[in-house]
Amino acid sequence: MATAVTERGRAKSSRRAAIVREAARLFAARGFSGVSLEDIGAAVGISGPAVYRHFASKQALLAAILVEVSERLRAGGEAVLEQEQDAAARLDALIRFHVDFALTDADVIRVQDRDLESLPDADRNRVRRLQREYVELWVAVLRGIHPSRSDAGLRVRAHAVFGLINSTPHSVRGLRAAPGEDEVRATLEQLARAALTV
Incomplete structure (x- = not known):
């Protein structure tokens, strides 16, 4: 059970890091106001609303x-x-x-x-x-x-x-x-x- 939790935590941490990296790339290219959560989610292969599992807001x-x-x-x-x-x-x-x-x-x-x-x-x-x-x-x-x-x-x-x-x-x-x-x-x-x- 502990292994499953660790793997889940590792996957969540990896997804969070990917979201941060892609958001930085998109914000750099288009500016904060020019990027939506849907854009960020699509860049990491998830839906826009799924970003809320990691961050409360843009x-x-x-x-x-x-x-x-x-x-x-x-x-x-x-x-x-x-x-x-x-x-x-x-x-x-x-x-x-x-x-x-x-x-x-x-x-x-x-x-x-x-x-x-x-x-x-x-x-x-x-x-x-x-x-x-x-x-x-x-x-x-x-x-x-x-x-x-x-x-x-x-x-x-x-x-x-x-x-x-x-x-x-x-x-x-x-x-x-x-x-x-x-x-x-x-x-x-x-x-x-x-x-x-x-």
Whole structure:
């Protein structure tokens, strides 16, 4: 009996992850208001109403996408800082981590940019708080690189580099003769490092 429950739980978790992934893809392509629960259900092979077994509403699904990715970013940044002690090594590891995120989750970045305001206030505030905490991890590392700079100036650097990294996967995707992912990754890491250490 326990095995059946475990398999059922695993299947439910897998279906939920598929719904989140396809919703992010569709929201990125068409915007939150341009996608229905029926569209999302069809993308994962279920009916629109069946989505309600996993999410109370389309807004709850959007919240899952944006809150979960914000939690993952903060946790990933914290893990980087635990693994590295030297400021330069920490910065390199943070850059690699964020570039990997941007290349892996480009759809989620687009959803965040366009549809954050569609969240209820409580969820939107939670996303913003998590993102501020993620930025502060970068500021703490940058303080070790630029001890004479103000925290406000270090935040400007961090946000500028997020803009650089987060926008590139979208622009590269549309180029006919786009470089391979390895080249894009190396270029982003090099540019981010240069911007943050100059």
